[in-house]
Amino acid sequence: AQTVTQSQPEMSVQEAETVTLSCTYDTSESDYYLFWYKQPPSRQMILVIRQEAYKQQNATENRFSVNFQKAAKSFSLKISDSQLGDAAMYFCAFTAGGTSYGKLTFGQGTILTVHP
Amino acid sequence: NAGVTQTPKFRILKIGQSMTLQCTQDMNHNYMYWYRQDPGMGLKLIYYSVGAGITDKGEVPNGYNVSRSTTEDFPLRLELAAPSQTSVYFCASTSLDRAEYSNQPQHFGDGTRLSIL
Numbered sequence: 001a002q003t004v005t006q007s008q009p010e011m012s013v014q015e016a017e018t019v020t021l022s023c024t025y026d027t028s029e030s031d032y033y034l035f036w037y038k039q040p041p042s043r044q045m046i047l048v049i050r051q052e053a054y055k056q057q058n059a060t061e062n063r064f065s066v067n068f069q070k071a072a073k074s075f076s077l078k079i080s081d082s083q084l085g086d087a088a089m090y091f092c093a094f095t096a097g098g099t100s101y102g103k104l105t106f107g108q109g110t111i112l113t114v115h116p
Numbered sequence: 117n118a119g120v121t122q123t124p125k126f127r128i129l130k131i132g133q134s135m136t137l138q139c140t141q142d143m144n145h146n147y148m149y150w151y152r153q154d155p156g157m158g159l160k161l162i163y164y165s166v167g168a169g170i171t172d173k174g175e176v177p178n179g180y181n182v183s184r185s186t187t188e189d190f191p192l193r194l195e196l197a198a199p200s201q202t203s204v205y206f207c208a209s210t211s212l213d214r215a216e217y218s219n220q221p222q223h224f225g226d227g228t229r230l231s232i233l
Binding site (some may be wrong): 004006033035043044046050066091093095101102103104105106107108109 | 160164210222226
């Protein structure tokens with residue numbers, strides 16, 4: 001079974017600054033995907049960024065980037081130039097390939113506060 | 117294209133009552149899922165389905181039942197509501213096509229907030 005751990009229940013950042021959210025995972029799978037989801041108060045689940053395990057290059061989506069350390073089983077999210085609209089709960093999530101395709105395992109979440 | 121639609125959005129139940137949470141998707145996805153999210157926590161998988169007529173348990177299936185008679189619909193049934201089932205419930209669907217999956221791993225509904233008193 002897979003586990004996903006987010007050790008930071010809450011984080012805060014000043015507007016325009018950079019913040020990094022941490023995530024570690026445990027798996028014996030070799031084929032898997034990792035994701036960061038954003039959940040604003042509206043409770044929508046919004047995909048922020050994804051990383052395929054077989055890709056060595058870290059994923060980047062505009063102001064969002066990840067630091068994927070496969071050997072350490074670490075998957076952190078960096079938000080640059082933070083904006084007030086980035087304030088939300090952020091979840092790290094894992095899914096294996098093969099027969100477990102699509103079954104997401106989520107971390108506990110990190111509440112991000114952005115100060116003006 | 118509506119995506120994944122969940123009804124109702126809110127519901128209050130009394131202990132021991134039963135109800136069905138509805139979920140339908142119009143993307144012809146084979147894979148569908150039910151998750152629950154307790155306050156301040158991440159989502160946990162209740163049940164999933166890989167196609168019509170095929171369902172399987174996730175991490176927290178106790179107290180729930182599902183059925184999948186069509187590709188579009190995946191209802192979640194609570195038979196005897198208990199306070200521990202107070203939660204927000206999300207339905208999601210996924211394409212089998214890996215290229216599409218890589219771009220958008222899961223399509224989530226907007227959730228159903230369920231309170232059991």
